[in-house]
Amino acid sequence: MSTIPLLVCDDSNMARKQLIRSLPSNWPFRVTQAANGLEGLEAIRQGAGQIVLLDLTMPELDGFGVLAQLREEGLQAEVIVVSGDVQDEAVRRAKALGAKAFIKKPADPMQLADALNALGVDIPLTRPVAEQTSHFSDLPNVSFRDAFREVTNIAMGRAANLLSKVLGVFIQLPIPNVNILEVGELHMTLADAQRGQSLTAICQGYIGGGVAGEALLIFHDAEINDVAKLLETQEDESARLEMLLDLASIIIGACLNGLSEQLNISLSQSHPLVLGQHCPIEDLVRINQRRWKRTLAVEISYGLEDLDIHFDLLLLFTEDSVPRLREKLDFMIN
Secondary structure, three states: OOOEEEEEEOOOHHHHHHHHHHOOOOOOEEEEEEOOHHHHHHHHHOOOOOEEEEOOOOOOOOHHHHHHHHHHHOOOOEEEEEEOOOOHHHHHHHHHOOOOEEEEOOOOHHHHHHHHHHOOOOOOOOOOHHHOOOOOOOOOOOOHHHHHHHHHHHHHHHHHHHHHHHHOOOEEOOOOEEEEEEHHHHHHHHHHHHOOOOEEEEEEEEEEOOEEEEEEEEEEHHHHHHHHHHHOOOOOHHHHHHHHHHHHHHHHHHHHHHHHHHHOOOOEEOOOEEEEEEEOHHHHHHHHOOOOOEEEEEEEEEEEOOOOOEEEEEEEEEHHHHHHHHHHHHHHHO
16 A cells, blocks of 8 residues: 655644654554745645645744645645644634644644544555554654743643633734743843833742742733723723733633643642833843742743734743753653
8 A cells, every 4th residue: 555645744843743653653654744834835845745734833934824825826735733723713714724624732643533534545444564654763853942832832822712712803823932041131031022112010920840930921001002992991000900910810821721731730820910010121120130040931922913912921930940841841752
């Protein structure tokens, strides 16, 4: 029996490794990997993607762009989207662009098998051992940074799903940025998030299973009025501050819960608190520089489609948390 060219297109080494491992070893796939949408398109043009497992959030060209380009060029590929962006609108758009199925990350092997079977590919239930094909010969190496970025990507997608339901708009997701930062580097990161504006920052602590840190959600003061209009919030200061605290609880809580579930760690979360209000970034860093000496920082910027509104989320893990996180991620990878 001839092999079927299958393309795994995802910018995360960890995500590609998990997907390839989820493929039954007795199914006749010839697996090719692509790290972004442009690489994926080229592989499909060269015949390496009769079936495509496609991520949505990627650099160079995202999954929506790949689907649109496939249609424009008339390229034949059966696409199954496997994504951390699980917003109802993301699912609708992907299927409208031609995706045959949508599976949330991390992919469940049974759901993946069902989606592949639904494509009508003639795959036997069993094959002689001599004919079985292993998909594991060229699995990518996964670094701590890549692995942590991937679990964060899944967690932020769940937070975006809740946020989109609350605000009634489509949330544009970035690729999370993961770095270990000194306090001076954190200052520069926060300064980039501020973009020269005054800000209001909400923090929420978390601890559990050898992991601790703070989540910091930054609202740009110039955009708060627009958020209030979306939520029909009263114009007084106290009502708007309560609105920001509620949003922080939704975004931070969903993101931390997503991380907890994947890492199998129970994180206790404190109530969100106002860390700074209508202040420049220098004041925020000066007040907190002792607690932020060195930290594992994850940067996420949520954007609201067609609106000039952004929420900048930073997950700041203590340096002592890194060995425990490495241990948990090593277990997931290996």
